[in-house]
């Protein structure tokens with residue numbers, strides 16, 4: 001698991017952003033292009049964490065995020 005500063009600095013085109021729900025363990029992934037489109041290139045891990053809602057259990061702000 002790698003901490004990162006923001007998406008623009010940290011993701012190459014071939015990487016995926018993994019997002020796992022801390023409540024139900026549902027795991028999702030965004031391609032670099034999707035992640036930048038949804039969260040913005042300047043998004044930090046904390047901002048992404050705050051903004052994501054689990055598709056399965058609807059828990060908000062309870063995700064683990066890594067690249």
Ligand SMILES: [Zn+2]
Pocket residue numbers: 021022023024025026054055056057058059
């Ligand atoms: Zn969940």
